[in-house]
Amino acid sequence: MYGLVNRALQEFICTHHGDASWQSIKNMAGVDVELFVCMESYPDEITYRLVGAACELLNIEPAALLRNFGRHWVLFTGQEGYGSLFDGAGSSLQEVLINLDHLHLRVGLMYPALKPPSFRCTDVRDDGLTLHYFSERPGLASMVIGLIEGLGERFGKALAIRQTEDRASGADHDIFDIRIA
Template sequence: MYGLVNRALEEMMRKTHGDATWEKIKERAGVDIEVFVRMDAYPDDITYKLVGAASELLNQPAEALLKAFGEYWTLYTGSEGYGALLDAAGSSLQETLANLDDLHVRVGLMYAELKPPSFRCSEVTADRLVLHYYSTRDGLAPMVVGLIEGLGKRFGQTLEIERLARRESGDDHDSFSIRILP
């Protein structure tokens, strides 16, 4: 994945657990990269190894770290100059979720080797919808839960998110029921 993603992970880990822990995570992951370049594409393996090493070192499930990372991403992209892209994607949670593919098409104009995920909404009502998530990558559904929660906070909403279909259980994609609580 692009360096932007690894940089965000690095920033989150440094802020929550300190610089020394981040160095240990990299060492344990066998990742010998001093600085991640935002616009360079790195093998996905590097990101997975970093999450795996952090999970072992911090004694936290990888799913929990990915979820925290998803939420962090919604703040990080805003602070790294992509806030306007998020703003343009929508002025409500529903609108933003419906426009995630367009958002990543725009990102792809800057990051030519982007392998973006794809999303589709169904069963949309005023306070509930189902989000369908398609990816060429495995194991990132927990990150999507964090991303949705981060977007909810962006719009000042409390959400109840439930995982429905799961690729790890043989479904052809992942899906999530999202309820906006009153």
């Protein structure tokens, strides 16, 4: 997982729960990293340990935490450092989701070790689309839902998001049906 994600998680926790909570979470997770370098590759288990400790310490379900984190990522963290890339990613929700894969393709080419996720859009309509999410990492579907919700907020659109396929239940990949109200 790239450092950017861990750093965003840190920023998310510090913003909503305070610096002291983050310190406790790091201690609990046994993570002794002073500063996550954005484009450095860190073992995935660091991120999972941090999320696990945060859920336990803050008494939040992992799905809820990841969903809020996804929203925070789009609305605040993505702006920091790569704001222009996000701004230029598209002028509509559909365009951004379509271009999301191109962005990850670029990143994946530059940093092969990072194994970024991949997205495919099908049934793209004015009032919605179907988003296919492919990742080697399990358990992050909730974060994708938060991410789509955050994008909806950015474009001022109310969304209805339904996960129609779940890799956790044996599906090939996660699929989300997104409807724009």
